[in-house]
Amino acid sequence: MTTPVSERQSPETPVDELIPSVDEAPGSRPVAWPHRHLLDVDALTIDEIETVMRTADAMRQVLARPIPKVPALRGRSVTILFYEASTRTRVSFEVGAKNLSADVVNIAAATSSVAKGESLVDTVRTIEALGADILVIRHPVSGAPYLAASVFGGSVVNGGDGWHAHPTQALLDLYTMRQRLPRGSVAGRKVVILGDVLHSRVARSNVWALTAAGADVWLCGPPTLLRGFDAWARAGAGGRRFTVTSSVVDALRDADVVMALRIQKERMTGGLLPSLREYATRYGLTRERLSLARPDAIVMHPGPMNEGVEIAPAVATGAQSVIADQVANGVAIRMALLYLLAGART
Amino acid sequence: MTADEIRRATVRISHEVVEKQAGTEGLALIGIQRRGVPLARRIAGAIRDHEGVELPVGALDITFYRDDLSLVAQQPLVKGTDLPFDLNGRTVVLVDDVLYTGRTIRAAMDALVDFGRPHAIRLAVLVDRGHRELPIRADHVGKNVPTSREEVVRVHLAEVDDEDGVDIERTEPVLVGRAG
Amino acid sequence: MSADSPAIALSAGAVVADLEISGAWLVDPAIGREGPGDVIVRDGVVDQVIWLDPGEAGGARPDGVVVAPGLVDLHAHFREPGNEDAETIASGLAAAAHGGFTTVCLMPNTMPPLDEPGVVGRVVAAAAAAASPVGVRAFGCVSAGRAGEQLAALGELADAGVVGFSDDGSPTRSSTVFRSALAYAGAMGLPIVEHAEDLSMTEGAEANEGLVATILGLRGWPAAAEASAVARDLAILGEVVEDVPGARLHLTHLSTRPALDLVRRAKAAGLPVTCDVTPHHLAITDDWIAGARTWAWEPACARSAAPFDPSLRVNPPLRGRDDARACLEALLDGTVDAIATDHAPHTVVDKQVEFGLAANGISGIETALGIVLAAVEAGLLPLARAIEALTAGPARLLGDRLGRRIGLVEGEPADLVAFDRGDRWLVSDEALVSSGRNTPLLGRELPGRVLMTVANGRLAYLAGSRPAGAARRRRGSTSRQPVRAEVPPRRPQRARASAAFPRISAAFPRSQNLLGVELPPAASSGPPASRHRDGSTPGSAVMQPSALMQAWTGIRLRRPNRGHGCTRGLVGRSSSAIRPRLGAPHARRRAPSRA
Known part of the structure; x- marks a missing residue:
């Protein structure tokens, strides 16, 4: 047998890649990860x-x-x-x-x-x-x-x-959504982030990740906990718009994903909310409210949960909940x- | 190597594998991602043809077992591991396209033992090009090809590359790189 | 080298014996005039100011070398006493001179604060020890310990010479105390300088409430917190002025459109209120916190820096573009009376920390002129108005307590700054003189290199030299410098080698009292005698500026009893090393000989 030397041009790749120190099969090189840090x-x-x-x-x-x-x-x-x-x-x-x-x-x-x-x-x-x-x-x-x-x-x-x-929470949230949504994509899906948006790093990172992935992102909560977000929604995250509303009904109607955010007691002392009880009544994710969303909607929460405040226990552990998957x-x-x-x- | 030579080598290896095991009892083939996997399937196909036995075939991704994460310019794409059978007590034949330094095989054996305890591990490769850096030897070799380190052995398989063939290419940039 | 070497020595913070600036662009806001001309100083006194007809002006242009009265800063924080690591009065004065300022008004929030006359005495003593010709004025506190609970010793402070009262750093907390202070100080003819901030709205606030703060998750600092405080202050002023016609209120570092609108209306209604804005609120927006690095008036650009630079944390916070625009408009229509630096130096320890934990403040006295000139360069602000807001504007507020006349006035002690609008300088660790390196402008070029600053007839700063009291380079993040009672002898430092700093041979007779000014690297010859300190006349200066000056600007700085021979000799020897100034060369015009 003879081994013909190929006439094909060898791809223009750096020297390092041409001398793999394992028996690397050529031609399967992926794109390098270009970020030294993951900050946002x-x-x-x-x-x-x-x-x-x-x-x-x-x-x-x-x-x-x-x-x-x-x-x-x-x-x-x-x-x-x-x-x-x-x-x-x-x-x-x-x-x-x-x-x-x-x-x-x-x-x-x-x-x-x-x-x-x-x-x-x-x-x-x-x-x-x-x-x-x-x-x-x-x-x-x-x-x-x-x-x-x-x-x-x-x-x-x-x-x-x-x-x-x-950022890692937003990426795992996106991953969980893709895992559970039909066709494994959030593109065009209505994703509602409900609760204390103002103080939430999870909400901010999710805005970036979800809008980049093409989701229809809605932020919902009491007006005091949405301050400033309306302007951001109009300006868009990287040019991609999203929606901000204080109306739970508007937000949850036909939602594909509902993510409740933790509400902290400190928010009351800051004069932002009258009481946890009132928050639970007006913005808590209950079974009735969830019924506004699509029947196959999934329920998420970044944890730790205040069950009975921002999310009803039955919803947190219900069939639609993917909170354990998130973890x-x-x-x-x-x-x-x-x-x-x-x-x-x- | 031509497509024909690859086919003949594959068939010969399939006979050797069965002969060495004195049958097909307890045999399993595991291809190393990426071109080891179609090779393993071809060998399994040849065994089915002449022995009439369907051997289990698995795929092994050794990405996480490489010892050179900081040396390669880019991380290899993770292609996935699929071992649809229990390794314990089996004789596993690792299949890869080219045997070179031996580091891939070392990584593959590390990976394999994380999944179970095979009775024995054997190694089948299409091309052995020499230049081992570890004490590893193939049990079944399609062809021994003497090469220099400045050369790259490229295996093409129809399943991955739309055609069969083995070429040796000289890498010109070596002349300027890697001092010391 | 021999004693008759062609060096010129000026003694202690030296009286400018003989200075001719010819063919420069003069700006005199006192008489509202600008144009080409010459200024001649003899024995520290302005001897002649010659305004030239445009026809005979030669190359003098408003975008070339400009001579203006020395700048006045209404609002600076030198951290002495209490935090000399961040700035001493000596280092602050050296920085001021580098920035073109010849008078600085110090805010009283030191430790201890200036709430009783003894502390004023310490400041005065420290200023005297600094031997800088730059004038120091001090504000006293409104309330004892700046606690906002009871009045400070206003009368005694006034007797000690303060130019007004302020609890700056924070507002006067109690409205009642504020009202009393307006009346009490007003009766003495002194203003209350108020930092307008509703603290209940800004607790924990990190950045201007707006898009940037929302996206970056920084606690919002609402514009309304400033406007509501201004509204309170004006309402109280309106009542007080009924009883005490002399009551005067100055609102410092206003930063928002609503607050400036309130002041505009109050002025129209005849209230005795004045205000200032800072250079950074004119030119820098909160976009910088997200990594932008374009001036407020420039089109928005992609981020070019990492976000959360703590040097951008300041009180009041950097605002949005519209507020910056409002500051500029208010400056143009006269609502704003002055540009004040709010120079707030901090140590690395206090500043190189998490954004929300960083101390508020920008070290700005050296970059103020450059920022304002950038606005002038952009065509947004007439040069004369810019200079006015840095000189006559603040001077009006200080009245007699300024202690000097603003303007290029024959027969008055020379008090001026010469800067070259055509020469940009790089804001760098090496270039800055202040101990506070906390400026977001590091690494950026600014127009208008200051060539020389003359204060009260004496040389305060000369380009290419390094003034006495300049802060020493600081290395490492946490090394605290020992508190220094006096300026230590300076170690040799190489000035930057560039076209702007031609190498000139020089040597200095050991017999002379030397020091204070560091030279450009001497190409010669002999030991760098200038670095020896002789304690008898601290702050004395050695320089050989004539060649430099002439080459750049037509400025000639001469020592009379040595005569022109020295100058010529120096020029002759060094001319080959001197590169012509960028831009149109100035025509030399022979100054008329003295009558």
């Missing part, structure tokens, strides 16, 4: 969001195995720095990182130490000096992860900052993002 969803294109979703699919396969652990991030160090209380986000990052065989360091900084003691910049520099490759940060002040990213040599993942952004998908999405960031070339 608004920085992602719809194609990049798609890459995250497909990578999360693979992670769900891993999670379904008897041993849900792969060595992809072996030798990498992930530091989880949370300045705010959190259970599901912190744990899902930790589980996700461990499933990828990363070394995980968990730092729970007391909220009270934010304004005093070691500055965030010094803390981040210390974490870097200790060898962290990826820093997952949650912080009560909007924009804090950007400050961390400005001094950290590795990748920063925003685990939620103030009222500003919660499970949270691990897959976070694994996908850690994996993509670990190999990012920017």
Whole structure:
């Protein structure tokens, strides 16, 4: 047998790619992940969001195995720095990182130490000096992860900052919707985010992710908790419009997805709401209200829930609820993002 | 290699696999994504033709097992793993297109043991081009092709590339790159 | 080098013995005149101001070298006493001189605040020790400890020389105290300077309530919080002025259209109210927090910087485009009386933190003129009005307590700034003199490099030099500088090498008292004697500016008893190193000899 040397032109690819250190079959190169950090969803294109979703699919396969652990991030160090209380986000990052065989360091900084003691910049520099490759940060002040990213040599993942952004939550919400909606797409679907929009980083990041994916996004809540959003809706998120209303009926009618947001007691002292009871009466997601939505509508909640306030217990655990899926998908999405960031070339 | 040579090599490997196992009892074929998978199916097809037995075929994605995440310019696309059978106690034949450094096979074996405990793992490849970096040897080889490191062996399979064939290409850029 | 080397030494904060500026564009808001002309200073006094006919003006143009009266800042925070890490009076004065200011009015929110005359004495002493010719005036507090509960020692403070009263940093909390202060100060002929903010609406606020704050999840700071405070202040003023005709209210750093509209109406109704705006509220919008970096009057552009830059956190917050536009309109129609810098230096420790935790304030005294000139350059603001709002406007508010006459007035001590509108300078860590590097303009070029500042007949700043009291470079994020009682000897520092700073040989006789001014890197020759400090005459300056000045501007700065020989020698020796100034060359016009 002879081995003819091909006449075909070899593709113009960098040298690095032509010498794979594994027996890589050529021709199957995907697009590189171009972001060093994940700070907000608004920085992602719809194609990049798609890459995250497909990578999360693979992670769900891993999670379904008897041993849900792969060595992809072996030798990498992930530091989880949370300045705010959190259970599901912190744990899902930790589980996700461990499933990828990363070394995980968990730092729970007391909220009270934010304004005093070691500055965030010094803390981040210390974490870097200790060898962290990826820093997952949650912080009560909007924009804090950007400050961390400005001094950290590795990748920063925003685990939620103030009222500003919660990109991994928005991506897992989108993933969950695609999983449960017919034809696996949110395009043209009416997605209602109901509750305390003003203080919600989940709502803001979901506006970016869902409008990018082509959903018909509605924000609904008491007028005091929507302040400023009408102007944003008119200006559009990246030019894509959405709808803001205080009318629960208008919002829920024929909705495909209803996401209730947590309402916090502090909102009453701030003079924004008369009482939780009144909120539950006027804006709580009850069975009756849910019946306005399409019969196959799904119900979501980013957690933690105040059952009986923003969502009735029967709705939270009802057949339409995908809240448990959100939690499970949270691990897959976070694994996908850690994996993509670990190999990012920017 | 021509399409015909690939076909003959595949058939020969299918005979060797059965001969080595002294039958088809407990055999399973697992292709390594991406071109190992159609090769595994072809071998299974050949075995069905001459033995009349349908062997289980799986697909293995080794993306998460690579040891070079920081070395490659881009992450490989995750293509998915599909092992529709229990590995425990089986003799698994790993199938891949090209055997080169051995690192893919090392990763594949790591991946495999996460799914169960096979009785034995064997290795079948279409092309062995040498330059091993790990102590790994193929049990069944379609063709040994001496190459230099500056060359790239490209396997084309109809299922993936619309045609069959194996080419060797010289990579010109090597002349300027990778000092040291 | 020998003692007769062609260096010119000026002693302590030195009297400008002999200065001729010829063929520049003069702006004198005191007489409402601008045009080409010459200014001649002898022994610190304006000797001659010669206005030229346009025909004989040569190359003098309003967009070239401009000479104007020294600028007056109504509103600056030097952090002494209490937070000398952020700024000392000495470093603040050096920064002021670099910014073209010859008089600064300091806000009293130091630690302790200026609520009793003893603290005023400390400020006066620190200013004297700084040996800067830049004039320092101080505001006293309205309320004791700025707590808004009872009046500060207004009368004693007035006797100590304060130019007015303010609880700036926050509004006068109690409306009752505010009313009393207006009446009490008004009877003494002094104004109350009010920071208009309804604190109940701005608690925890981070950024102007609007689209940017909504998208970035920053707590909104409503425009109504300013307008409602202004409405309160004006309502109280209207009552007080019935009883105390001398009552005067000055609203500082107004930033919103509704507030400015209220002032416009109040002025029309004859209320004794004045107000100022800051350069940053004129030119910078809240879009910058989202990463935009275009002036308020320029078309919106894509984000070019990372969002949440804490240097943009300021009180009142940066507003939207319409409010910036309103500030400009109010400046043009006279509703706004002055442009004040609200220079608010902060340490890295207080500023390089999370946006919402960062201290409020922009270090702005060095960039104020450049920002205003950018608006002039854009054709939005006449040069004369800009200068007026930086000189005569604030001077009117200060009245006799300014202590100098504004204007290019023959027979008065020279008090002027010369800047080159055709020469842009890069705002950088190296270029800034203030200890506070908290400006969003770092890395940006501004028009109008200040060439020299002369205050009260003495040299305060000369381009290419580094003034005494200039803050030392700070390295690292948390290193706190020790509090300095006096300016330490400066270590040699290389000035930037650029076309604008030709290298000139110079050496300095050791016998002279040297210091204060750092030179451009001397191409010569001998030890850099200028860095030696001789304690007997602090702040003395050595410079060899003539060649520089002449080459750039036609300014000649000479020492009379050395005569022209020195100057010529220097020019002759160095001319090959000097590149012509960008733009049209100025025709040299021989100054008329002294009568």
